[in-house]
Amino acid sequence: MFKTFLFFFFLQLLWLTFSGVYNPLLIGLGLFSCSLVMLLSFALFRADNISKETVKISFFIYYFPWLVKEIFLSGIKTSTNVVGLKKFECSEKEIPLLQNNDLGKAIYANSVTLTPGTLTILVRDRTVLVHAxxxxxxxxxxxxxxxKKIRDLEVGE
Incomplete structure (x- = not known):
């Protein structure tokens, strides 16, 4: 119950921070939106086919800043190609996965797609098809x- 309240409080705080407007209508809409998100989240995780894997705090402390740096550097590389300073050399390959759980595979595939110039096309059991x-x-x-960074943080273990 405490986690539920904490999650709701976090969502509401995020809503208020991003909106920047503190009138009764927007606060009410924020309460409604956060309640709806919580309701949908609980319904989603109650489904039998979805595992309840969790992400450790160390993931947010170590991985996210590194990922933001990689997104920035890759954006610079891709921009130089778009501007024409370098030539595009597109490729599509299957890359082996080290992840043992679905959450780790999803985080990896989404991280690849978030990085400019790369796109995850298909995730299989032990490989991922990527276009660069x-x-x-x-x-x-x-x-x-x-x-390796995702695996070393023991996501979901």
Missing amino acids: LCKDSMKDLQSSRMD
Whole structure:
């Protein structure tokens, strides 16, 4: 029950912070929106086919700042290609996955897609099919640096 209240409080605080307007109508809409999100979240996680894997706090402390840095650097690489300073060398390859659970695979696939110039096309049991605009981006993915970071944080374990 405490976690539920904490989750609701966090959502409401996020709503108020992002809106920046504190009149009764928007606060009421925020309460309604947060309640709806909680209701849908609980309904989703009550489904039998969805596991209740969790993400550890260390994931947010260590992985997110690193991912933001990678997104920024990849954005610069992709921008130089778009501007024409470098030539596009598109490639599509299957990359082996080190993840043992579905949550880790989803985080990896979404992280690849968030990084400019790369796109996750298909996630299989032990591999992921990725399209990259630059040869450097594909080399970075093949080095498994991102995959190892997610696995080392023991997401969902």
